[in-house]
Amino acid sequence: MVPLSAYVAVSAVLFTTGVIGVLIRRNFIIVLMAVEIMLNAANLNLVAFSHYLDSMAGQIVALFVIAIAGGEAAVGLAIIIVVFRGKISTNVDEMNLLKW
Amino acid sequence: MTFTLTLSGADLLLLLPEMLLTVWLCVVLTMDFAMPRLPKDRLAYLSVAGLAGVLANLVWFDLAGIGGTLFAHMFVVDRLAVFFKIFIVGTTILVILASVDYVRRFRFFKGEYYFLVLMSALGMMFMASANDLLSVFITLEFSTFGFYVLVAYLRDDVASNEAGLKFFILGVFAAGLLAYGISLVYGETGKLVFSDIASPSATPGLVIGFLLIFAALGFKIGAVPFHSWIPDTYHGAPTPVTAFLSIAPKGAAFAILIRMFFVSLAAFKPAWVLLLVGASILSMTYGNIVAIAQRNIKRLLAYSGIAQIGNILIGLAAGTKMGGDAILFYLLTYLFANLGAFAIVIAVGNLIRSDEIEDYNGLNRRSPFLAFAMLVFLLSLAGVPPLAGFIGKLYIFLAAIDEGLYTLIAVGLINIVISMYYYLVVVKKMYINEPTDPSPLTISPPMKVVVYAGLAGTLFLGIYPQPAINWVVAATLMFSNLAGPAAAAPTLVLPIGG
Numbered sequence: 001m002v003p004l005s006a007y008v009a010v011s012a013v014l015f016t017t018g019v020i021g022v023l024i025r026r027n028f029i030i031v032l033m034a035v036e037i038m039l040n041a042a043n044l045n046l047v048a049f050s051h052y053l054d055s056m057a058g059q060i061v062a063l064f065v066i067a068i069a070g071g072e073a074a075v076g077l078a079i080i081i082v083v084f085r086g087k088i089s090t091n092v093d094e095m096n097l098l099k100w
Numbered sequence: 101m102t103f104t105l106t107l108s109g110a111d112l113l114l115l116l117p118e119m120l121l122t123v124w125l126c127v128v129l130t131m132d133f134a135m136p137r138l139p140k141d142r143l144a145y146l147s148v149a150g151l152a153g154v155l156a157n158l159v160w161f162d163l164a165g166i167g168g169t170l171f172a173h174m175f176v177v178d179r180l181a182v183f184f185k186i187f188i189v190g191t192t193i194l195v196i197l198a199s200v201d202y203v204r205r206f207r208f209f210k211g212e213y214y215f216l217v218l219m220s221a222l223g224m225m226f227m228a229s230a231n232d233l234l235s236v237f238i239t240l241e242f243s244t245f246g247f248y249v250l251v252a253y254l255r256d257d258v259a260s261n262e263a264g265l266k267f268f269i270l271g272v273f274a275a276g277l278l279a280y281g282i283s284l285v286y287g288e289t290g291k292l293v294f295s296d297i298a299s300p301s302a303t304p305g306l307v308i309g310f311l312l313i314f315a316a317l318g319f320k321i322g323a324v325p326f327h328s329w330i331p332d333t334y335h336g337a338p339t340p341v342t343a344f345l346s347i348a349p350k351g352a353a354f355a356i357l358i359r360m361f362f363v364s365l366a367a368f369k370p371a372w373v374l375l376l377v378g379a380s381i382l383s384m385t386y387g388n389i390v391a392i393a394q395r396n397i398k399r400l401l402a403y404s405g406i407a408q409i410g411n412i413l414i415g416l417a418a419g420t421k422m423g424g425d426a427i428l429f430y431l432l433t434y435l436f437a438n439l440g441a442f443a444i445v446i447a448v449g450n451l452i453r454s455d456e457i458e459d460y461n462g463l464n465r466r467s468p469f470l471a472f473a474m475l476v477f478l479l480s481l482a483g484v485p486p487l488a489g490f491i492g493k494l495y496i497f498l499a500a501i502d503e504g505l506y507t508l509i510a511v512g513l514i515n516i517v518i519s520m521y522y523y524l525v526v527v528k529k530m531y532i533n534e535p536t537d538p539s540p541l542t543i544s545p546p547m548k549v550v551v552y553a554g555l556a557g558t559l560f561l562g563i564y565p566q567p568a569i570n571w572v573v574a575a576t577l578m579f580s581n582l583a584g585p586a587a588a589a590p591t592l593v594l595p596i597g598g
Contacts, residue, residue, distance in 0.1 A: 008287070015280050022273050031269055038276030045283035053290040061234050061286065065279050068241045072272050075248050079268050082252060083261045 007048035014041035028083075032076050039069045107170075114168055114177045117157045117185060118225055124150030125218040132211030140210040144200045144546075147214045151193045151221070158186050169231060173293045176231035183428060183575040184228035184355040191348040191435055192221040194553055197546040198443045199340035201450045206253070213253065217344065220246030227352035232292040233282045233313075236356055240278065240320065243352065244271050247345060251337040263336025270329040274319035281312030294363045302368060310365065314375070317360075320353040323413060324382040327406050334402035339449055342398060343442035346405050351431050354412065358424055361416060362579050369419050373505075376417035381511050383410030388518040397445050398455050400522065401438070404481060407519060408434055411496060414508055418499040421579040426495040428572035433488035433561055437480035440554025444474045447543045447551070457526060462535025470541065471530045473551050478523040480558045483516050488561035495569075 014037055021034025043062040050058025112119075128147055131138060160166075167178045196217060203210050223243025230236045248271065252264025282292075288305040289297045299306055318326035334342045365372055387407030394400040412434070415427035447470060448463070449455050464471035480489035493516065497509050543551070561568055 011283075015276075018276060022269070022276075028265065028269070032272070035269075035272045035276050038273075039279050042276070042279035042283040045280070045287060049283065049287035049290070053287075055290050057234070057290075057292055058283075058286055061237070061282065061292070064234060064238055068238065068275070071241070071245060072275065075245055076268055076272065079248065079252050079261070079264050082255055083265050086256075086258045086261050 004048060004052045007044060011041045011044040011048070014038075014044065028076075028080050032073065032080075036069055036073070039065055111168070111170055113166070114170055114175070117154050117161070117189075118222060120157060121150065121154050121218065121222050121225065124153070125215055125222065128218060129212070129215045132215065140203060140214075141200055143211050143214045144196050144203070147196050147218055148193050151189050151196070151218075155186065155189045155193070158182055158189060162186065173295075174232050174235045175226070175229050177229060178578060179575045180355065180358070180578065181229045183572070184351055185225050187351045187431060187435065188221055188224045188228065188348050191344065191351070191439065192217060194439050194443075194550050195340055195344040195348075198343060198439075198446050198550045200546045201544050202338060202340050202446055205450075208255065209253075213250070216246045216250050216253075220250065220344070221348065224348050224352040228355040230356055231294055231359065233285060233294075233297070234292050236313075237275075237278055237282060240316075240353075240356075241275055243349060244275075244320075247271075247341070247349070250341045251333055251345070253338050253341065257336075259336040260338065261336075263333045267329050267333040267337075270319060274316040274326075277312045277319075278316035281309045281316065284309030285313070294359050298364050298367060302371070310360075313360070317353050317357055318379065321350050321357070321409050321412075322406055323379045323409050324386045324406065325379075327383070327386070330406055331399050331402045334405070335396060335398050339398065339442065339446045339455070342402075343439055343446065346401070346442065347435050347438055350409065350412075351435075354416075354427055354431065357416060358427065358576075361419065362424065362582060366582065373417055373419060373503075376413055376419075377505065377508050380410045380413035380417055380508060383407060383413060384512060384515040385410075388515050388522075391519070392522045394522070395457055396455050397457050397460065397526070400457065400526070401441060401445070404519065404522070405438065407515060408438070408481065410515070411493065411512065414500050414505070414512060415496045417505060417508060418496075418503045419582065420499060420503060421576055421582050422502060423496075423499040424576040424579050424582075425569070425572045426492075426499040428575055429495050429561075429565075429568060430492040432568060432572075433480065433492035433558070436554050436557030436561065437477045437487075437489055440473060440477040440551060440558065441481065443547060443550040443554060444470055444477070447547050448541070451541045451543075452537075457529060459536075460526060460529050461533040462538065463530040463541075465535050465538055467541040467543070470543065470551075473555055474530060475527055476555055476558055478526060480562070482520045482523045484520075486559075486562045488558045488565075491562055491565045 018034045018038030018041060021037065022031050025031055025034060043065050046058040046062040050056065128143055132143060162179060162182045169176045196214060203213050220243050223239055223246060226239040227243055230239050248264060248268050251267050252261050254260035284305045285297055286292060288303050289299050291297050315326060322330040334346065337345065361372060384407050387403045387410060391400050391403035394403060412427055412430050415423040415430065445455060452459055476487065480487035483489040483493040497512060500509050
């Protein structure tokens with residue numbers, strides 16, 4: 001049987017990957033993917049804990065997180081398309097109109 | 101394993117305000133596409149009528165003391181939740197009235213705008229009732245999705261698109277932090293409801309989990325160091341959306357923060373006080389100092405908003421029932437003053453198509469009413485007696501004095517002086533500088549209603565605060581066990597007015 005610590009370790013690695021991806025990648029699509037990895041790290045944790053604690057709540061939360069991640073991707077891609085029409089770019093560094 | 105869900109009529113009653121609003125926003129959306137010739141202003145008044153019904157329902161809940169929990173304690177109705185719902189619905193009504201003129205500028209989707217505003221308001225009403233970590237996550241995302249679209253609503257405006265994208269990226273990043281934090285807290289305790297996750301020992305998973313959840317809520321309220329989206333988003337978004345975004349989600353997020361810190365984490369108070377003191381000092385100082393350099397009134401109000409959030413965090417740092425009262429009262433004063441100031445910005449922006457502070461030169465010559473109202477709102481934000489902001493700041497500081505947070509109060513007082521400077525610069529431009537274009541400005545009736553409501557609230561809360569104080573004290577009665585050592589007097593009787 002796989003110990004709980006293995007799941008938590010993988011999840012931590014996934015989460016860190018996601019955070020680093022958001023912070024250093026310059027393309028919005030990749031940033032969005034990195035956020036999805038963060039959410040999936042949370043899902044892995046929730047399902048693993050749910051199994052080891054013998055409580056259903058974690059799996060229910062994971063289902064909601066998946067649904068909300070889908071909604072996020074839909075809204076996010078819509079906004080990216082609008083921005084792309086105006087700017088012909090998906091690069092974070094070119095979003096520099098608003099600053100003081 | 102089977103799940104049973106039993107709901108009685110009395111249980112459904114607790115959901116009545118939300119159900120009313122859900123039905124109403126469906127009506128508004130249906131009317132929008134079923135009657136394409138209907139002037140879109142009518143939809144605004146229709147939305148306001150529905151919200152007024154919800155407000156009446158909530159006032160009845162508050163007076164009758166109706167309360168309880170639903171769905172295995174996920175959803176709670178108590179006086180705290182009802183207070184925040186009234187706060188949110190009231191804000192939404194004023195924002196919709198302030199939007200009427202602005203929405204005429206949109207080329208597309210004028211009706212959907214009102215639908216999205218109502219949708220976000222519904223999400224925030226659920227936030228005020230969120231009582232476990234799952235409902236925190238769902239409701240927070242629910243309300244934010246509407247805002248993502250609203251911020252990027254001006255499709256042809258590159259600034260609005262950029263603001264929407266920045267808000268979106270940081271918003272979903274915060275959602276990722278929140279989800280991971282929830283998973284860690286769940287792993288340590290096996291529970292989700294706020295009162296069940298009050299663990300006696302601080303294990304590493306619990307500490308990291310709560311820090312991540314706090315970071316996500318910090319993004320929502322825009323406390324330093326999680327503020328980076330605030331100035332750009334406020335600047336680029338349509339101004340009524342900025343006004344909405346600067347008030348209602350802050351209130352809803354504070355409802356969650358109060359429940360989390362006062363219920364789940366009451367045992368670890370010495371640890372989190374330092375965290376909140378740090379966030380408060382950073383927010384106040386950073387917001388006020390950077391506000392001085394601003395040339396755009398929306399950015400100025402954005403940074404002033406960060407500083408105001410710092411002030412509210414003082415009440416949270418106090419961690420007593422009185423601190424909770426002070427947060428609620430401060431939010432009320434912030435609602436009237438900040439919404440009023442944004443209403444002026446919307447009105448002036450509609451007329452002269454500019455948000456630069458330079459263009460407020462000689463506003464008094466062009467419209468004495470707008471200039472006077474702006475003066476009142478800015479002075480209230482700065483905390484000048486006898487306006488609402490003064491009582492709000494006094495209340496917050498008194499709560500902090502009871503807990504001996506003297507450093508925090510000293511920093512807060514210094515910050516009032518700094519904030520006075522940039523608010524008065526705007527006042528000077530309005531009253532002393534000469535206008536470049538002296539043509540008079542006139543404002544529309546719905547806008548007048550908003551400005552008068554802001555003025556009435558700001559003056560009433562400042563001159564006769566006692567009814568509002570009684571209300572907020574009653575709303576936080578469930579935290580009576582958190583009374584600090586010196587908080588013997590349950591109510592604050594103020595020397596003036598009361």
